[in-house]
Amino acid sequence: MIVNVLFYIFGAMLVASALGVITARNPVHCALYLVVAFLNSAVLWLLLGAEFLALTLVVVYVGAVMVLWLFVVMMMDVDVEKLRQGFTRYAPLGALLALVVVAQIAVVVWVRNLGLTAAPASAARPEGYSNTAELGHLLYTEYLYPFEVAAVILLVAIVAAITLTMRRRPGQKLQDIGRQVAVRARDRIRVVKMDAEGRQ
Amino acid sequence: MIPLSHVLLLSGILFSLSVAGIFINRKNVLLLLMCIELMLLAVNFNFIAFAHHLGDLSGQVFVFFILTVAAAESAIGLAILVVLFRQRRSINVEDLDAMRG
Numbered sequence: 001m002i003v004n005v006l007f008y009i010f011g012a013m014l015v016a017s018a019l020g021v022i023t024a025r026n027p028v029h030c031a032l033y034l035v036v037a038f039l040n041s042a043v044l045w046l047l048l049g050a051e052f053l054a055l056t057l058v059v060v061y062v063g064a065v066m067v068l069w070l071f072v073v074m075m076m077d078v079d080v081e082k083l084r085q086g087f088t089r090y091a092p093l094g095a096l097l098a099l100v101v102v103a104q105i106a107v108v109v110w111v112r113n114l115g116l117t118a119a120p121a122s123a124a125r126p127e128g129y130s131n132t133a134e135l136g137h138l139l140y141t142e143y144l145y146p147f148e149v150a151a152v153i154l155l156v157a158i159v160a161a162i163t164l165t166m167r168r169r170p171g172q173k174l175q176d177i178g179r180q181v182a183v184r185a186r187d188r189i190r191v192v193k194m195d196a197e198g199r200q
Numbered sequence: 201m202i203p204l205s206h207v208l209l210l211s212g213i214l215f216s217l218s219v220a221g222i223f224i225n226r227k228n229v230l231l232l233l234m235c236i237e238l239m240l241l242a243v244n245f246n247f248i249a250f251a252h253h254l255g256d257l258s259g260q261v262f263v264f265f266i267l268t269v270a271a272a273e274s275a276i277g278l279a280i281l282v283v284l285f286r287q288r289r290s291i292n293v294e295d296l297d298a299m300r301g
Binding site: 003004007011014015018019021022023027030031034037038040041044045047048049050052053056057060061064065068069072073075076078079082083084085087090091093094095097098099100101102106107109110131134135138139142143150153154156157158160161162164165167 | 201202205206207208209210212213214215216217218219221222223224225226227228230231234235237238241244245248249251252257258260261263264265267268269271272273274275278279280281282283285286287290291292297
């Protein structure tokens with residue numbers, strides 16, 4: 001019962017913060033509302049029994065991705081007013097579209113019964129059950145290759161982001177590490193063999 | 201136990217809010233990307249709801265992969281946005297008319 005009450009409270013907060021994301025005037029406020037939305041969904045995921053993913057959402061999304069967002073938002077000097085032209089003109093259309101989508105989903109969920117029977121196992125977990133251990137077991141056995149593909153995707157994303165944003169200003173003094181490492185002693189010093197000079 | 205239909209409806213509301221956000225903020229690339237993040241969150245909700253309801257952890261594995269891809273997407277998207285802002289001094293969608301489709 002308490003789980004249901006918590007679900008509705010945090011669900012309402014999630015919807016409110018999503019509304020904040022799409023209506024806030026300042027992009028920094030939008031990013032902060034998005035952080036609130038992620039935190040609320042982490043709580044909801046905890047209630048739905050996805051402990052590992054809830055904590056991953058907080059650590060990875062709130063801790064890393066949203067900080068990246070805030071950096072980018074604050075780096076840009078955006079003219080907010082110009083970007084908000086046509087906001088009120090398109091707001092009714094957006095609201096109508098949202099209502100239509102919600103109505104369609106409600107029809108599918110309620111009127112046409114999905115015909116799914118809840119698993120009895122989801123109600124009562126055995127003693128010592130660990131969501132993280134089970135998920136890890138599944139990831140490293142059945143989903144091993146997708147897991148490795150995910151790692152490669154992250155690597156590609158790192159390389160792409162760095163190569164896109166790296167720039168060389170003219171006149172900047174930089175070390176060329178490759179040339180520094182490739183240097184050998186005989187390129188730098190020259191040993192000259194010569195006879196000793198006589199006393200003057 | 202939380203009813204499946206309520207979770208699905210919550211994720212539907214979240215998804216439709218982000219669709220509406222794409223409509224009303226259609227000039228600001230930054231907000232468009234944020235709305236896409238919200239959409240992915242709504243989709244993740246569906247996966248987790250079904251994983252909980254059916255007692256099958258595969259749904260949570262899919263959420264794991266979606267989170268990975270979403271993080272990569274936002275990193276690359278923001279990098280493109282930074283380069284764009286450096287070139288044009290603007291993130292207005294209407295200024296991006298170099299290709300004139």
